[in-house]
Amino acid sequence: MGELIPIIGISAPFLMVFGLVWIKSRTKLEEKRLEATASHSAEKAAQYASHTKELEQRVQVLERIVTDRGYDIATQIEALRDTQSVEQKDSGTPLNISKQERV
Template sequence: MWDWAYLIPILGVSIPIVAIWTTHQRKLAEMQVSTTADATAEKAAQYAAQVQRLEDRVQVLERIVTDRGYDIATQIEALRDTRKVEDPDSGVPLNIARREQA
């Protein structure tokens, strides 16, 4: 038969081991949650910065359209003309037919 006297020392050793293991697992879970929260916060900050850059670009485009009227084609041509002076192989002007007629 089974002697219960052997069971007491086994329980006396295994209970602290289980307590230590449980504490260790809890600390690991806390560290994982902390790491995940830090990564999520960092990603949120990156998204916020990207959104801010896009909003700034949209504001510039809105300002071009509303403040100066619909003179976008002229502005594009001016940019292309500037590039052509710097680098003749940078592109072809949009209104090449109109320029030849004028």
Template structure:
């Protein structure tokens, strides 16, 4: 049978150990949260940077298409005209592959 006299020292030792263990677990959890937050922030910054680069490229492409759109179409037609003269007047459009010619 248990003697209550042994229970008091056991509780006196167990309670501080539990408190220390609990604080340690809490600190580990906080470190995991901080680590996850840092990684998430870093990825968000990388995504923002990549989105900005893509937006810059799209702006350049939009400028090319809108500023020189007519000029590009004229150049393509001139290439078609040159090609039809060079290959003997076949007049094959540029978008037709060699398999479709045969």
């Protein structure tokens, strides 16, 4: 037991220095990781802001189209529906074919 005291007394300063160096290096690594995460987050935020701005501009254009030509678009849609229903009635074979016509 008496032999351990000098060994502990000699090794304690070395262990303390090793611990301080290890803690300091871990702290530097953690700071670098936080900086990298912060810069990555800032880049993502800038990309989202840019994308949001583009979408807002597109919505403004669509709102202008709808409000400027709203009635005209509605009449054009109805006209297209009318022409499609007429084309469907005139084209193709009728579905009510009787058995006598098949023979």
